[in-house]
Amino acid sequence: xxxxxxxxxxxxxxxxxxxxxxxxxxxxxxxxxxxxxxxxxxxxxxxxxxxxxxxxxxxxxxxxxxxxxxxxxxxxxxxxxxxxxxxxxxxxxxxxxxxxxxxxxxxxxxxxxxxxxxxxxxxxxxxxxxxxxxxxxxxxxxxxxxxxxxxxxxxxxxxxxxxxxxxxxxxxxxxxxxxxxxxxxxxxxxxxxxxxxxxxxxxxxxxxxxxxxxxxxxxxxxxxxxxxxxxxxxxxxxxxxxxxxxxxxxxxxxxxx
Numbered sequence: 230x231x232x233x234x235x236x237x238x239x240x241x242x243x244x245x246x247x248x249x250x251x252x253x254x255x256x257x258x259x260x261x262x263x264x265x266x267x268x269x270x271x272x273x274x275x276x277x278x279x280x281x282x283x284x285x286x287x288x289x290x291x292x293x294x295x296x297x298x299x300x301x302x303x304x305x306x307x308x309x310x311x312x313x314x315x316x317x318x319x320x321x322x323x324x325x326x327x328x329x330x331x332x333x334x335x336x337x338x339x340x341x342x343x344x345x346x347x348x349x350x351x352x353x354x355x356x357x358x359x360x361x362x363x364x365x366x367x368x369x370x371x372x373x374x375x376x377x378x379x380x381x382x383x384x385x386x387x388x389x390x391x392x393x394x395x396x397x398x399x400x401x402x403x404x405x406x407x408x409x410x411x412x413x414x415x416x417x418x419x420x421x422x423x424x425x426x427x428x429x430x431x432x433x434x435x436x437x438x439x440x441x442x443x444x445x446x447x448x449x450x451x452x453x454x455x456x457x458x459x460x461x462x463x464x465x466x467x468x469x470x471x472x473x474x475x476x477x478x479x480x481x482x483x484x485x486x
Contacts, residue, residue: 233373238270304336311350329356425457449477
């Protein structure tokens with residue numbers, strides 16, 4: 230993805246076609262690395278200088294977020310900076326790392342700016358998941374989503390245990406899993422999402438490895454993703470996960486890692 234993304238962005242810079250990019254990749258540090266590489270493509274940032282302090286780069290960085298969310302006040306300041314003229318170069322780059330941390334109010338405030346970025350301004354939003362990004366933001370952006378899962382830690386033992394278990398054992402697993410998660414709503418959702426991402430990662434790997442079984446594996450992937458979306462919409466978490474356990478096939482796909 231990185232090579233394709235860089236080439237696409239290079240072409241955008243060369244043609245002067247300002248746009249909003251939404252880059253979805255799980256690891257936050259990788260998000261920052263990609264954002265930096267794109268900023269250096271667009272701007273003559275000295276190699277020995279941090280891109281974050283370059284005059285024509287502005288953004289919302291993880292270290293500047295107070296609490297767990299990016300609030301509307303930070304978004305308003307970001308929007309204000311999009312209206313300023315470049316200081317040094319002919320372009321400027323605005324970056325929001327982990328954009329899924331923006332409140333819905335903050336995301337909504339950004340919509341007009343994303344739809345029509347000011348002249349000579351490229352906007353880059355990164356996120357670990359699109360599920361917490363408004364559809365209206367996604368529709369206004371050029372989306373680049375990583376399908377490189379080789380660097381993710383997949384708990385294969387847990388996954389294999391679930392797959393090889395009967396329904397009753399799967400229910401016990403879900404009950405114990407939820408007991409161990411935080412009682413704070415968003416932290417619990419984050420833990421569930423991490424578990425579901427591990428399942429998705431594993432089956433996506435299987436999709437590549439298991440030729441001739443693509444349809445069955447795609448059905449499993451769709452089922453897991455549907456569960457994640459349902460939980461994000463605040464359905465009963467235990468019932469949603471138990472429904473997933475019921476509908477995950479007990480056999481019929483070669484699941485070995």
